[in-house]
Amino acid sequence: MSGALSVRQQSSADRETARLDLADLYLYAMRVGMHLLARGRLKRALRYLVQPVPYWRGLEYRLVWDAARFTPGDRILDIGSPKLLALYLAEKVGAEVHATDIDAYFVNEYTLLRRARGLSEQNLAFDVQDGRALTYAAASFTKVYAVSVLEHIPDEGDSDCVREIGRVLRPGGTCLVTVPFWPVSRDEYKEPDAFYWAGSSKTRADGRVFFQRRYSEADLFTRLIEPSGLALDKIAFVGERVLAGSDREFGDFLPVPSGPVHPLLSRLVHTGPVDSPAALVKPLCAFVVLTKPTA
Numbered sequence: 001m002s003g004a005l006s007v008r009q010q011s012s013a014d015r016e017t018a019r020l021d022l023a024d025l026y027l028y029a030m031r032v033g034m035h036l037l038a039r040g041r042l043k044r045a046l047r048y049l050v051q052p053v054p055y056w057r058g059l060e061y062r063l064v065w066d067a068a069r070f071t072p073g074d075r076i077l078d079i080g081s082p083k084l085l086a087l088y089l090a091e092k093v094g095a096e097v098h099a100t101d102i103d104a105y106f107v108n109e110y111t112l113l114r115r116a117r118g119l120s121e122q123n124l125a126f127d128v129q130d131g132r133a134l135t136y137a138a139a140s141f142t143k144v145y146a147v148s149v150l151e152h153i154p155d156e157g158d159s160d161c162v163r164e165i166g167r168v169l170r171p172g173g174t175c176l177v178t179v180p181f182w183p184v185s186r187d188e189y190k191e192p193d194a195f196y197w198a199g200s201s202k203t204r205a206d207g208r209v210f211f212q213r214r215y216s217e218a219d220l221f222t223r224l225i226e227p228s229g230l231a232l233d234k235i236a237f238v239g240e241r242v243l244a245g246s247d248r249e250f251g252d253f254l255p256v257p258s259g260p261v262h263p264l265l266s267r268l269v270h271t272g273p274v275d276s277p278a279a280l281v282k283p284l285c286a287f288v289v290l291t292k293p294t295a
């Protein structure tokens with residue numbers, strides 16, 4: 001009897017954490033927006049209320065969540081992503097989550113949200129960390145993820161970061177990353193006021209700041225997979241079904257008021273994940289899962 005009960009409990013917990021419920025995440029983001037609104041943080045509140053789950057993020061979060069199979073016993077490091085996913089993960093799964101970023105901008109807001117959601121510091125910790133030189137002990141995390149972060153680290157910083165991920169992962173642990181994909185390597189620079197972490201990036205002689213690199217298929221191996229010292233478990237590609245011949249993406253044309261329907265647009269425009277970029281008319285995102293060998 002008790003055996004049957006524990007099997008039932010186990011399978012319902014599995015169901016809860018095995019696949020990301022985007023509708024639930026959407027409602028959760030709205031609640032986060034309401035918490036911020038109630039505390040007078042209008043601008044930040046609007047961000048969550050108008051665009052609860054952004055066009056690309058919903059897809060990337062689903063790729064990471066569904067592959068990670070997070071469990072309450074996990075000790076998880078979130079690099080460069082002290083945002084919605086870490087909060088949701090800490091609350092829904094009950095794992096120990098360390099949300100980090102190179103910049104301290106998030107600590108105040110997320111401390112407020114942690115309190116509003118009734119989470120403890122053990123459940124969700126915030127640390128200012130440079131992914132290229134993490135201060136954590138070796139083998140201290142079961143899972144590490146970085147959603148749309150590595151591409152923003154200039155020079156060889158992305159390789160340094162995956163090397164660090166390899167160091168802090170426990171044997172048997174999993175690393176999950178998403179980065180932009182392009183048929184050939186491509187670096188993009190922007191004006192210094194175009195993105196909030198520009199001060200942590202690298203400025204060119206003309207005053208423009210390194211924003212991101214797009215990874216070719218070869219880059220994924222030479223810059224990320226090989227330097228990590230980890231074993232490749234899975235590599236997948238996602239793209240858009242439209243604007244095949246253009247340098248621009250559908251997402252570039254979405255006006256702010258379209259935020260509430262981003263998940264719907266993502267469903268319509270994004271492809272499913274496939275094993276090879278050659279299978280897509282416009283591959284735009286690579287998802288890489290690596291594991292640390294046990295011996």
Ligand SMILES: C[S@@+](CC[C@H](N)C(=O)[O-])C[C@H]1O[C@@H](n2cnc3c(N)ncnc32)[C@H](O)[C@@H]1O
Pocket residue numbers: 057079080081082083084085100101102103129130131132146147148149152153157197200
């Ligand atoms: C596009 S945002 C990431 C979005 C986020 N992961 C999400 O879930 O929405 C890129 C983030 O990477 C952070 N970042 C840039 N360089 C970093 C570094 N060397 N170490 C850690 N974080 C870094 C930036 O401060 C910024 O918060």
